[in-house]
Amino acid sequence: MSERITKWPGVELSAADLSEGKVTQTRFRPNAKYAWSAGEAMSRFLAELQDGRLIARTCHSCKRTLFPPRMFCEECFRPTDTWTYIQDTGTIETFSVSYLDTDAKRIPDPILVGVISLDGASPKMGMMHYFGEMTKEEIRIGMRVKAVWKPWEERRGSVLDIKYFAPLPEGKK
Amino acid sequence: MRVGIIGIGMTAFRPSTPEYSWKELMFEAASRAYADADVDPRTQVDSFITCAEDYYEGFGIFDEFTPDQLGGALRRVCTVTGDGLQGLANAFMQIQTGLIEVAVVEAHSKASDLITLEGIVEHALDPIWNKPLGAHPFVVAGLEADAFLRGTKTSPKALAAVVAKNRRNGLRNPLAAYGADVDPEHVLRSEERFAPLRALDIANPADGCVVLVLASEAAAKRLHANPVWVRGIGWATDSPGLETRDWVQATYAELAARMAYRLAKVRRPTSEIHFAEVDDRFSYKELQHLEAIGLAKRGEAGRKASKGEHDLAGPLPVNASGGSLGCGNVFEATGLHRAAEVALQLRGDAGTHQLDGVRVGVAQSWRFVPSSTGAVAVLGVGR
Amino acid sequence: MKTVGVIGAGMTLFRRRLQETGKEMCFEATKMALDSAGLTRADVDMVVNGTAPDAFDGVHMKGEYLADGCGGYRKPYTRVFTGGGTGVFSTIAGWWHVASGLADVVLVVNEEKMSSCQPHPQSVFAHIWDPILDRPLKPNLVWIFAMEMNRYMHVHGVKKEDIARVAVKNKRNAVGHPCAQLADPNITVDDVLASEVMAWPVQRLDISPPSDGASAVVLASEDFIRRRKIKDRAWISGVGWCIDSTMWTDRDLYFPEYVARAAKQAYKMAKISDPRRQIDFAEPYDPFDYKELHHLEGLLLARKGEAPILTREGVTERDGDLPVCPSGGLMGVGNPIAATMGQKIGELFWQLTNQAGKRQIPQEVHTGVAQAWGDLMQYGSVVVMSS
Numbered sequence: 001m002s003e004r005i006t007k008w009p010g011v012e013l014s015a016a017d018l019s020e021g022k023v024t025q026t027r028f029r030p031n032a033k034y035a036w037s038a039g040e041a042m043s044r045f046l047a048e049l050q051d052g053r054l055i056a057r058t059c060h061s062c063k064r065t066l067f068p069p070r071m072f073c074e075e076c077f078r079p080t081d082t083w084t085y086i087q088d089t090g091t092i093e094t095f096s097v098s099y100l101d102t103d104a105k106r107i108p109d110p111i112l113v114g115v116i117s118l119d120g121a122s123p124k125m126g127m128m129h130y131f132g133e134m135t136k137e138e139i140r141i142g143m144r145v146k147a148v149w150k151p152w153e154e155r156r157g158s159v160l161d162i163k164y165f166a167p168l169p170e171g172k173k
Numbered sequence: 174m175r176v177g178i179i180g181i182g183m184t185a186f187r188p189s190t191p192e193y194s195w196k197e198l199m200f201e202a203a204s205r206a207y208a209d210a211d212v213d214p215r216t217q218v219d220s221f222i223t224c225a226e227d228y229y230e231g232f233g234i235f236d237e238f239t240p241d242q243l244g245g246a247l248r249r250v251c252t253v254t255g256d257g258l259q260g261l262a263n264a265f266m267q268i269q270t271g272l273i274e275v276a277v278v279e280a281h282s283k284a285s286d287l288i289t290l291e292g293i294v295e296h297a298l299d300p301i302w303n304k305p306l307g308a309h310p311f312v313v314a315g316l317e318a319d320a321f322l323r324g325t326k327t328s329p330k331a332l333a334a335v336v337a338k339n340r341r342n343g344l345r346n347p348l349a350a351y352g353a354d355v356d357p358e359h360v361l362r363s364e365e366r367f368a369p370l371r372a373l374d375i376a377n378p379a380d381g382c383v384v385l386v387l388a389s390e391a392a393a394k395r396l397h398a399n400p401v402w403v404r405g406i407g408w409a410t411d412s413p414g415l416e417t418r419d420w421v422q423a424t425y426a427e428l429a430a431r432m433a434y435r436l437a438k439v440r441r442p443t444s445e446i447h448f449a450e451v452d453d454r455f456s457y458k459e460l461q462h463l464e465a466i467g468l469a470k471r472g473e474a475g476r477k478a479s480k481g482e483h484d485l486a487g488p489l490p491v492n493a494s495g496g497s498l499g500c501g502n503v504f505e506a507t508g509l510h511r512a513a514e515v516a517l518q519l520r521g522d523a524g525t526h527q528l529d530g531v532r533v534g535v536a537q538s539w540r541f542v543p544s545s546t547g548a549v550a551v552l553g554v555g556r
Numbered sequence: 557m558k559t560v561g562v563i564g565a566g567m568t569l570f571r572r573r574l575q576e577t578g579k580e581m582c583f584e585a586t587k588m589a590l591d592s593a594g595l596t597r598a599d600v601d602m603v604v605n606g607t608a609p610d611a612f613d614g615v616h617m618k619g620e621y622l623a624d625g626c627g628g629y630r631k632p633y634t635r636v637f638t639g640g641g642t643g644v645f646s647t648i649a650g651w652w653h654v655a656s657g658l659a660d661v662v663l664v665v666n667e668e669k670m671s672s673c674q675p676h677p678q679s680v681f682a683h684i685w686d687p688i689l690d691r692p693l694k695p696n697l698v699w700i701f702a703m704e705m706n707r708y709m710h711v712h713g714v715k716k717e718d719i720a721r722v723a724v725k726n727k728r729n730a731v732g733h734p735c736a737q738l739a740d741p742n743i744t745v746d747d748v749l750a751s752e753v754m755a756w757p758v759q760r761l762d763i764s765p766p767s768d769g770a771s772a773v774v775l776a777s778e779d780f781i782r783r784r785k786i787k788d789r790a791w792i793s794g795v796g797w798c799i800d801s802t803m804w805t806d807r808d809l810y811f812p813e814y815v816a817r818a819a820k821q822a823y824k825m826a827k828i829s830d831p832r833r834q835i836d837f838a839e840p841y842d843p844f845d846y847k848e849l850h851h852l853e854g855l856l857l858a859r860k861g862e863a864p865i866l867t868r869e870g871v872t873e874r875d876g877d878l879p880v881c882p883s884g885g886l887m888g889v890g891n892p893i894a895a896t897m898g899q900k901i902g903e904l905f906w907q908l909t910n911q912a913g914k915r916q917i918p919q920e921v922h923t924g925v926a927q928a929w930g931d932l933m934q935y936g937s938v939v940v941m942s943s
Contacts, residue, residue: 160693
């Protein structure tokens with residue numbers, strides 16, 4: 001190709017070409033709004049969050065305790081069997097120290113975020129959440145953490161009913 | 174190599190399904206299909222295909238959310254961003270390669286999760302030529318209906334006959350969301366929406382999921398299945414531009430039918446095909462599509478519909494299931510639903526809307542406003 | 557099963573912003589691919605389109621919108637979409653169109669116009685998350701890669717310097733690529749390590765930023781290739797694709813099991829029992845530098861934790877024992893998601909037909925593997941090609 005093709009198509013534009021109106025643009029903001037049915041598993045999960053509890057589903061076939069809860073086991077392809085509470089403590093599986101917000105804008109104070117495998121669920125099963133009451137120097141993989149819940153009256157049935165996960169002191173439950 | 178449908182699973186179609194997430198809806202239809210085929214998706218299915226569009230679902234990459242509820246985790250799964258019949262076509266090809274023996278095709282609608290359906294459909298219009306006009310996207314259907322009625326000298330009364338037939342057929346289909354005893358007068362008196370289309374000419378949205386299990390002839394035999402054969406399949410796209418496409422005839426359907434008939438060795442569709450399930454999400458589409466796929470001569474579909482020739486007891490039953498007007502618009506699941514209905518008829522499992530003695534049927538799909546894409550499948554039983 | 561060959565490839569420049577519309581980019585890439593194969597649109601039986609989220613281009617059902625640009629007008633035309641995995645997956649879909657016997661010649665056209673999305677393409681990625689479990693936390697896409705990278709580094713004790721070597725290698729390799737957006741002949745490991753921290757451990761030069769671009773390849777059956785006496789062809793000898801569970805917080809992210817399964821499918825089909833010995837070069841998906849290492853292990857071209865060592869030892873350089881991303885990859889050429897088919901399938905074709913010019917691997921190569929990755933760290937698509 002490199003030998004036979006000499007012209008590679010494409011006209012590069014700079015950000016200024018757009019902002020200064022040197023090229024014609026059309027603008028459109030789609031009217032796209034959704035309200036997803038949470039379904040059986042997530043409805044119960046959210047209701048339990050409001051009560052300050054984490055709930056899972058068990059599968060009697062593969063003997064796993066599935067969290068986040070689901071009405072079907074993806075491994076066995078069968079309906080799951082029973083509801084069971086798990087703990088709000090766990091272990092940091094991985095984390096990031098983020099200087100970016102959702103729109104890729106820079107933020108001065110980093111967000112500590114990661115995945116926590118939760119006690120009582122099957123190994124490696126957990127959720128993504130924020131971390132607090134620790135510095136970016138202190139956070140590490142394998143650290144034991146516990147959920148810090150919002151006060152009851154501020155809970156809305158959302159993963160945000162947990163403020164963040166904070167360090168769990170050694171020997172404490 | 175022959176490819177057959179060995180499992181059919183559908184949920185009921187309903188105006189809304191607040192009790193279920195889209196995942197749980199898919200799990201129900203998939204479970205039914207696997208029970209019907211008597212296969213274990215974790216060990217006996219080689220490939221899974223989902224047919225979905227991101228904006229209908231409200232996701233950036235909907236493919237992420239498909240495997241678990243189909244039994245496809247850590248297996249071959251992919252999304253065909255098309256109508257369910259296009260998904261069926263891809264499963265058909267996968268099996269024809271010999272690499273895949275058993276394939277699953279899924280399509281669904283969770284339209285009730287969508288608050289701004291019209292806004293989404295509008296977002297499919299060309300960003301330079303059409304979006305700035307700011308018209309309701311169903312204007313495209315109104316314009317096409319007008320071109321079709323004029324170009325084929327079809328009376329608006331024929332559209333009313335289509336609506337009445339399909340809504341009444343829906344009453345006999347327990348899965349249908351919008352079965353009703355509607356008469357043609359009723360349709361002609363309904364509110365004018367996108368002239369010449371009236372309120373009752375437009376199918377209402379519904380939620381629902383359809384899953385089909387396909388297998389090669391050898392795998393079907395091994396699984397002791399009694400398949401409905403996919404004799405031929407075709408799909409095509411006309412110009413995506415509103416300014417450069419054919420408005421009177423559904424060229425995409427004509428091209429798709431030509432391909433499907435070639436593969437199925439159908440030479441005279443009117444005598445070789447016993448019944449049809451065609452896209453009727455706007456009443457005129459049923460007539461336009463019947464003409465495009467060679468089941469009526471140009472300008473004749475409307476007259477035949479008015480004479481009752483497409484009724485359950487007529488010479489060519491069309492949309493015996495109730496179609497989209499009777500069952501509801503299930504978006505990308507529309508074509509797969511029709512293939513499922515044709516397969517149920519051919520197996521003799523269509524219950525209260527079962528047709529007598531049918532051995533070859535055709536399912537036809539269209540990708541809704543503003544697309545010019547469609548597919549056709551010829552299904553049959555026996556040799 | 558019909559034998560399928562790649563007989564032509566084309567791509568546009570990859571740039572942060574191109575003036576061309578999505579349709580026009582598709583047309584340019586398609587025309588180039590057809591010209592290089594010596595064919596016209598009349599020779600094409602069917603068309604496959606691959607393109608990632610509709611929200612980038614800002615059109616719902618964007619496969620329909622792009623159809624005429626891709627040469628799909630009045631032809632059987634389908635879009636497939638497996639997130640970032642589309643970069644290699646669309647070729648797999650094209651493969652089954654031909655291998656089934658339904659088509660003799662199939663065009664595969666991939667496109668991404670990320671600059672249409674304002675204020676930043678990153679905002680699209682807010683919609684890829686589970687609406688109940690993830691979205692309330694307002695996640696940024698870079699987070700999950702940072703988490704995956706951190707887990708990978710933690711399990712194998714990998715140092716950031718060894719990861720940065722991948723960015724340096726690929727940006728240098730891209731110097732020979734006429735379409736490259738991010739080529740840099742002078743970049744060093746220190747530059748990468750000194751670049752802005754975005755979401756630790758990910759720094760700015762660990763990432764390939766958004767691009768506009770399109771690419772196309774032409775696939776044909778063996779019968780067609782022989783009948784038309786087409787000389788420049790590379791055979792598709794194996795394909796594999798695999799998705800892992802949606803529940804990404806339930807998986808150990810240190811190893812891409814889904815890539816390994818896809819690779820095993822492809823190797824089995826290509827009759828490859830010892831990939832490290834039988835594969836001459838690789839184009840794994842590298843939107844982040846650590847992903848090349850992660851994927852080399854997933855592709856079974858390195859043992860778990862061994863890829864950083866091979867990189868440090870120079871094995872993966874263009875003149876090394878196992879050249880990896882000789883194109884310059886996504887890190888060097890750019891990352892218009894699905895259009896990266898140009899550096900993956902396109903590069904395999906150009907290398908195997910000895911047309912890669914300045915990028916040509918010095919030793920003779922007979923077998924290469926291309927891989928893409930997508931969805932929520934869950935999709936692997938793999939193609940093996942041989943001369």
